[in-house]
Amino acid sequence: MESEVVLSQVADGVLTITLNRPDKLNSFTVAMHERLADAFERAERDDGIRAVLITGAGRAFSAGQDLSDRVTPKDGTPPDLAVTIESYYNPLIRRIKALPKPVVAAVNGVAAGAGANIALACDIVLAAESAKFIQAFARIGLLPDSGGTWALPRLVGMARAKALAMLAEPVSARQAADWGMIWQALPDADLMPTARKLAAALARAPTYGLGLIKxxxxxxxxADLDTQLDLERDLQQKAGFSPDYAEGVRAFMEKRTPAFTGKEPTEKTG
Known part of the structure; x- marks a missing residue:
């Protein structure tokens, strides 16, 4: 339904989620958060969904929080922003990060504030060349949230992260790709075909193994190196018991394309 603030569609093993308030630049409301939570819960429980693609309707990915959607106390005191963050934004970022399936963002236009950081929380980010990423928080006296202060230094380094957060200047998709903030910048007309093709390829990949990579x-x-080496050992053990590992080896030996199922191992170890 076009009246829905978030659209969901499953095809070829991919759950496509479209933020659908184009007249408001897909700025976030409580209703949008609730529908997004439903979509990611569906992705988690449905074995037929093996990848997620999230994009925006119209000319924006998301302009961040819809400031008019917050309830202002009648006595004039400022709203408690921690409530919004703890109730909606933090759970969304945690869902994206914890989902044991790849999440692709197709940033079709401006991604500002929380909209930018939700995109950056995804596993692979593609953007139209006309898109821009803006850490707009400082413009209204706030700091980046939705994982922004965690992601930005790791993606672009501390010097750039501080400048992006404090100056709130837009970063073009091409610049974001050059800095390593995103995977790829594409001509606008190529964005969605490329994103759909990429998500479909991920949906045919060894889903369980991709979840372990994530x-x-x-x-x-x-983690320090010793801790990470131990984790790699333990996760590789799990991957080695998966049906997709067995299929991958067979396909390699038989010189054919593997037919991965994405299923978890049936054997239990340890």
Whole structure:
């Protein structure tokens, strides 16, 4: 339904999520957060969904929080922003990071504030060349949230992260790709065909193994080398018991394309 603030569609093993408030630049409301939570919960429980693609309708990915959607106390005191963050934004970022399936962002236009950081929380980020990323928080006296202060220094380095956060200047898609903030900048007309093709390829890949890759890379941000080596050992053990590993080896030996199922191992170890 076009009236829905978030659209969901499953095809070829891919759940495509479209933020659908184009007249408001897909700025976030409570209703949008609730629908997004439903979509990611569906992705987690449905074995037929093996990848997620998230994009925006119209000319924006998301302009961040819809400031008019917050309830202002009648006595004039400022709203408690921690409530919004803890109730909606933090759970969304955690869902994206914890989902044991790849999440692709196709940034079709401006991604500002929380909209930028939600995109950057995804596993692979593609952007149209006309798109821009803006850490707009400082313009209204705030700091980046939705994982922004965690992601930016790791993606672009501390010097750039501080300048982006404090100056709130837009970064073009091409610049974001050059800095390593995103995977790829594409001509506008190529964005969605490329994103759909990429997501479909990920949906045919060894989903269980991709989930382990995601888990290992996320852990590396705070682990020392010895801890990471132990984690790699333990996760590789799990991967080695998966049906997709067996299929991958057979396909290699038989010189054919593997037919991965994405299923978890049936054997239990340890």
């Amino acid at each position: 888990q290992a890379l996320e852990a590396s941000a705070t």
